[in-house]
Every structure is written in C-alpha cells, then in structure tokens.
Amino acid sequence: MTGAQIARSALAQRTVLPRASGAGRLWDLLFRIAMYGAIGIGMLALGTLLFDVARDGLPKLSWSFITSFPSRIRPEAAGIESALVGTILLMAITAVIVVPLGVTTALYLEEYADRTKWWNRLVEVNIQNLAAVPSVVYGILGLAFIVRGPLGLGNVLLAGGITLALLVLPVVIIVAREAIRAVPPSIREGSLALGATQWQTIWKQVLPGSLAGIVTGIILALSRAIGETAPLLVIGAAASPRFNPDGLFSDFSALPIQIFVWTQDPNREFVSLAAAAILVLMVVLLLMNSVAIWLRNRYEQKW
C-alpha cells in the first residue's frame, strides 16, 4: 500500500467505526477521578505523617543523638546508639538465619516437591497462612520456645534474631518461590537436555536467573522485620539500655523498642526524641529499599 492509500483507508475507518458512547466516556471519567482520589488520600496521609514527624524530630537530630546512649532522665543527652546497634545486629542475625532456610525451602517447593502429594500441599498452605499470622504471635512463640522452654536462651540478642527470622521466613519463602518460578521452564529443559543434572540446572541456571528477585525479596522482608515492635516487646527487649550488645547472648534493644519507650514517656521532650528516632528508622528503611530497587533494576533477568 502506498502512503496515500493508507491515509485513505484510515479515513474510511474513522467514518465506519462508531464513536465511543457518552455513557462509556462518563464511566471512564468517573473511574479516573476515583483512582486519582484513592492515590491522593494515600499520599496525603503519608505526607501528613512525614511532616508531623519531621517537625517534631528534625530539631533533635544530630550526630550526638546517634552516638549517645538512651536516657529516660535527661532528654538533652539522650541518643539511640544501643538501639541502632541492636537493630543492625538483629537484622544481620535474621538474615543469616532466614536466607539459607528460606531459599532452600523455596527451591524444594518449586523444583522438587511433587504437588500431587498431600504433605507438600500441606506445607504450602501452612506457609501461606504463617505469612498472615500477626507478629505478636511470633513474639509469644519466641517467648515460649526460644527465650524460655526448649531453647531457654533468655531474652538475648540471638533470641530476638531467631524470632524475627521466624516472623519473616514465610515472606522470604513466598518471594523466593516467585523469583524461582519466573525462570521459564524452557531454561530448565534446555539445561537438562544438554545432560546437566537437576542440581547443576538449579545451581547454574535457576539460581543465577532468580538471584536478583530473591535478594530483593529478602531485603524487603528484612525491612518488614526492622520495624517490628510487638514480638520484641513480648520476648523482653531491654528498654533504654546504656550499653551496646556485646555478643549473641547479650541483652539488647532495637529502634522500634526505643521509639515505643519514649512515646510512652509523659515528658514531651522524650516524645520529640521518639520522632527523631523514627526519622532514623525511616532513613535506614529507605536505604534498604533503595538497595532493593537498585538491585532489581540492575540485575533483574528479563525473559
């Protein structure tokens, strides 16, 4: 077809096809307004929150705030060092526990489990349900089985890390499974058809192909764990300790705990300190999420 013919047929089509009906357009418009409205409400709530916290907390932020120990007597000298160190160590312990457990479970469920068997389906359903269990329940579990009970670790850093690891384990399994499932079956077939064993196929094709998704998921799961207060309160994290944890079996605190303790204080000054600690927590969260986004954009495999 020449250009002129194409133009002519396009013209013909415009008269041949009926125009959009008035009612259709109206619905289209209404739906648009509803969507922008929904987004607007979310943004407004977030903006208000940020503004409120920043107004309260920003004046309190300083390097000495980060490098001083908490206090419940002298707000002007109080800081968050032990809580921040506690949070970082907690995240490290959680990651060390949750990464191997979560990834291997996901690999088993995706690559080995025979879904026609009832026990595999039982595991799957349970993981879905566990992901929806309120975090305070994990705190009670941690208290009963890790702090006391069979493990009897006491309310120490390691107990906190294990509890948080259990809390995010289902989430890590679910995101890792999704990342593994995103590797197309044709890649596995291609590898197996070349005489690779199933393990070689997983190790050299499936895991590299899903690594970005798995790591992103782990970081996002950790950023859920970092804000958790309830389970740590239940297992008995220390309030405003004036020391850093010095090992796995040391007492510990964490940022959310410190925030919680300060917000309970009748002194307005301490509530402002809580706002400042919230800002620090948010910065840590933002950093983690930016790393996750960067990893995804940089390494995600497009199939």
Add this chain to the structure above:
Amino acid sequence: MVTTKKMPMPPAPAPATPPEAEAKAVETIFDCRDVSVSYGDKLAIRDVGLSFGRNEITALIGPSGCGKSTFIRCLNRMNDLIPGARVSGTVEYHGLDLYRADVDPVQLRKRIGMVFQKPNPFPKSIFDNIAFGPRVAGMDGDIEEIVESALRRAALWDEVKDRMKTNAFGMSGGQQQRLCIARALATRPDVLLMDEPCSALDPISTARIEDLMAELKQEYSIIIVTHNMQQAARVSDKTAFFSVELDAADGHRIGHVVEYDDTQKIFSNPGDERTEAYVTGKFG
C-alpha cells in the same frame, strides 16, 4: 569425555559413513517398538513402532495434538520430567534399551541432543551458552576449541566470533536457534532431536536452518517434528505421519502412527488415504 557415573553406553559414533558405503543398508540408531505414553490415566500415544537410521533426517508430521512431541521426548527421556508421565514399550538406542533401570537419563542426554520449538538460549554470553554442556559434563580438552567447533558446525561462527562475550539474548531469533543447535552439538551427540525448530522463525531463518540440517546430516542423525509439510518434504529422507483418534470412553486424543515411509513416497504416493488427505491439505 568424563562420565561421572558408570552406565552402559553404546560405542562412540563411528566417523560419518563414507559415500561408497551409502548403498548399503542404513545402520539403525533408534528402534522403537510398541511405544505408548500416558499422562496419569490418559493415554497420549499408543503402539508407536518406528526406527531411525544413521545420517538420515526423519520428519514426524501430523495434526496438532497427535503426540509427535510426546513421542520425540521419549527418545531422550525428557518425558521423565513430567509428573505422571509413563512410557511403555521399548526404545532402543544403538541396541540399548533406554528405559532399562540402570540407564542414567543424564548421561544419555549428552549423546542425544535436543532443539526446542522456541529458541531457549541461557541468559549468558554466547560463549557460556555453548560451553555449558561440556562444562557440566566435565569434558576434557580445550573448551574454547570445543565452542569454536560447535559454532562452526552450526554455521554461526563467522557471525558471532567477534562478540563471544555478549549476551545471547541480543541475537536475532534465527541466530538464537542456531546457537541452540550449536549448544546441543557441543556435547558431541550423534543424534539431534528437533521439536518444531522453525515454527517461531521467519522464512529466511528457516531456510538457513534447513540448509544447516542438510549439512549436519553428514555427521548426525536428525529427527524433526514439524507442522510444515513443505519443510518435511524439503529436508527429510523419511517421514512418519501421525494421526489422532478419540478415546472411546472420554474422547481425549490418542496419537498413533498411520504411515512411515520414504519421504518421496509419503508425499507422492502415500499408501494410506488418511496420509494422502493430510499431505494434500484436505485436513489438518
């Protein structure tokens, strides 16, 4: 080649048949008798009896759902990977029953290469794609040499020799498929199974692959599933026509072989009227 597991393997393929020997009877590579496959309790193909000769191209044709792909996947035991799939009957490869308990499917897949419908390069460099098979097999020797030789055999070397480190996803569809062929050749198989290798390609890429098949035939035996009857007529020495019948009880499709003969005969003077109806385009 280092075999990681002890298993009975047929002798390495002898060099290509010299021209003067061509008049002799063709050596059989695969001999299949009464091969039936079922998924769960549903029979997918029944009683397939076919044998494939060395240095021949055999085409499997027939309407959709007639079990051509199911059948070709019996030949390198890819059906093992499908939960609930069951193969009965005998598949002999150089006289060895592939479904014997002591046959390791991993080892046999190194000898029986496969090319799939959609090009499926790995998300790695061109070099690493080809080197994958030899590496997982723990092959001795110069990997670079193996890669180059595989790419030359697949007529891809000249196009890619300057960009071996670039990602294979950047190649055109036709190049990707030839890369997959080269990748299969790198493990030194003697048979290539091709499951509709050109159905995702444009006519020019298709023609290149057909030319390539004609060359590969000198050294390899090729079994190709195709929906394209002109392709079967152009490239193959022998053709098997598959058809479907409906199960009497629940109406699911069961594939079987209607006719197997020289390609020339299948397309010019078929012995079965169903074959004739299919190859002349009256159905399917």
